[in-house]
Amino acid sequence: MNVTIIGGGYVGLVTGACLSTLNHNVTIVEIFPEKVEAINSAVPPIYEEGLEDILKARVGKNLTASTTYESVQTADAVFIAVGTPPNPDGSANLTYIRQAAENIAEELAKAHTEYPVVVVKSTVPPGTTKNVVCKTIREKLPDLKFGCCMNPEFLREGRAVFDFMNPDRIVIGTADARAADVMHSLYAGIEAPILDVEPTAAEMIKYTSNALLAAKISFANEIGNLCKKLGVDVYEVMKGVGMDSRVSPKFLNAGAGFGGSCFPKDVSALADIIRKENLEPVFLDAVLKVNDLQPLRMISLLEEKIGELTGKRIAVLGLAFKDNTDDIRESRSIPVIEKLLAAGAKPVCYDPMASDAMQKLLPNAEYVATAASALIEADGCLVMTEWPEFTKLDKEFDLMKTRAIIDGRHILSIPDAEGICW
Numbered sequence: 001m002n003v004t005i006i007g008g009g010y011v012g013l014v015t016g017a018c019l020s021t022l023n024h025n026v027t028i029v030e031i032f033p034e035k036v037e038a039i040n041s042a043v044p045p046i047y048e049e050g051l052e053d054i055l056k057a058r059v060g061k062n063l064t065a066s067t068t069y070e071s072v073q074t075a076d077a078v079f080i081a082v083g084t085p086p087n088p089d090g091s092a093n094l095t096y097i098r099q100a101a102e103n104i105a106e107e108l109a110k111a112h113t114e115y116p117v118v119v120v121k122s123t124v125p126p127g128t129t130k131n132v133v134c135k136t137i138r139e140k141l142p143d144l145k146f147g148c149c150m151n152p153e154f155l156r157e158g159r160a161v162f163d164f165m166n167p168d169r170i171v172i173g174t175a176d177a178r179a180a181d182v183m184h185s186l187y188a189g190i191e192a193p194i195l196d197v198e199p200t201a202a203e204m205i206k207y208t209s210n211a212l213l214a215a216k217i218s219f220a221n222e223i224g225n226l227c228k229k230l231g232v233d234v235y236e237v238m239k240g241v242g243m244d245s246r247v248s249p250k251f252l253n254a255g256a257g258f259g260g261s262c263f264p265k266d267v268s269a270l271a272d273i274i275r276k277e278n279l280e281p282v283f284l285d286a287v288l289k290v291n292d293l294q295p296l297r298m299i300s301l302l303e304e305k306i307g308e309l310t311g312k313r314i315a316v317l318g319l320a321f322k323d324n325t326d327d328i329r330e331s332r333s334i335p336v337i338e339k340l341l342a343a344g345a346k347p348v349c350y351d352p353m354a355s356d357a358m359q360k361l362l363p364n365a366e367y368v369a370t371a372a373s374a375l376i377e378a379d380g381c382l383v384m385t386e387w388p389e390f391t392k393l394d395k396e397f398d399l400m401k402t403r404a405i406i407d408g409r410h411i412l413s414i415p416d417a418e419g420i421c422w
């Protein structure tokens with residue numbers, strides 16, 4: 001099939017690359033020419049395991065990128081994979097979605113295949129596929145026969161290619177049998193259960209999945225905070241809880257909280273949707289509140305150990321929101337560094353991949369090239385990201401002036417590190 005993907009970010013590029021391995025002819029449309037150039041040179045603009053190999057094998061054959069929308073005219077399926085960032089009030093910003101729908105309509109007006117299917121892959125509030133995307137196209141082209149579908153994406157950054165090719169399920173949200181047929185054929189090479197639902201249900205499935213996973217983390221953190229007071233090991237507790245097949249052990253790791261480009265924004269957007277229906281998001285507000293308070297516990301535990309923070313040199317190890325990425329969006333390190341700076345402390349930060357990004361956001365902190373350099377003469381150390389290299393740190397802690405070490409991710413093996421929840 002001919003497939004066009006609008007948006008060459010994490011989701012769009014991985015979707016396009018993986019669909020090309022299923023022998024579809026894929027064009028990725030991206031507004032940033034540097035990204036298009038990089039993709040067309042088989043150099044992925046983001047790091048994802050396995051992505052470069054796919055680009056090397058497929059670019060110039062059945063995978064290409066472009067800054068223009070022309071390929072929409074010959075596409076059997078057009079995916080929208082643009083960003084849906086949060087507005088200041090937490091609601092989902094649909095500016096890029098609207099723009100993409102208008103651009104698709106303009107192109108379909110020039111020429112189109114017999115029955116193009118427009119597929120929303122971005123995470124969008126319930127009703128957006130029907131009432132924003134497909135309505136825009138229908139209003140501009142009342143005589144066009146086209147399919148309309150919502151197909152949420154569940155990949156995790158860092159394991160995106162594997163997740164796309166080995167999903168737990170594929171959700172196809174359409175009320176249109178012909179569009180459903182196209183989608184089933186498109187995914188024919190992937191072995192996974194397919195769930196056919198209405199578009200609005202597909203939209204809700206994505207938000208609900210992310211909200212539930214985020215809730216598991218906040219739940220584990222609240223229990224972890226209690227376990228610490230009681231002198232109980234929360235990791236033993238959650239191991240015992242997770243062995244129950246009704247629960248599953250995943251996403252029960254207590255620590256400094258969740259960040260990234262999806263969980264905080266999707267929980268906030270879902271809470272906003274609930275409010276707009278004149279309901280109160282009691283549970284989701286609590287999930288977010290636990291997550292806002294959790295990183296600040298790193299600071300209070302440190303204060304308990306070393307007192308006033310003014311003038312103290314504090315090593316902050318880990319800036320990315322999780323390991324194996326340079327993404328700092330909503331990283332729990334951000335409120336921690338801000339709080340240290342506000343208290344007059346001197347944060348000295350290290351991350352294997354994300355220092356440049358954090359330095360742009362918080363230029364008043366100091367950034368160094370190794371964990372050891374951050375630890376030299378430090379009065380305290382906060383471990384914020386689960387980078388594997390931190391598990392091997394040992395003698396480096398001897399460089400500190402005071403061994404006050406708080407582990408926010410349960411990864412250190414030294415005996416005197418204090419856990420945030422253990």
Ligand SMILES: NC(=O)c1ccc[n+]([C@@H]2O[C@H](COP(=O)([O-])OP(=O)(O)OC[C@H]3O[C@@H](n4cnc5c(N)ncnc54)[C@H](O)[C@@H]3O)[C@@H](O)[C@H]2O)c1
Nearest residue numbers: 007008009010011029030031082083084096122123153157
């Ligand atoms: N990143 C994830 O792990 C993940 C996982 C599942 C779902 N999602 C959802 O998928 C969507 C995309 O997320 P992402 O992380 O890939 O975002 P991203 O910001 O990495 O990528 C979006 C891309 O779209 C491009 N773009 C914007 N408007 C465009 C237009 N009109 N035409 C062409 N290109 C345009 C941007 O330049 C950018 O490169 C979001 O709704 C997100 O919530 C993300």
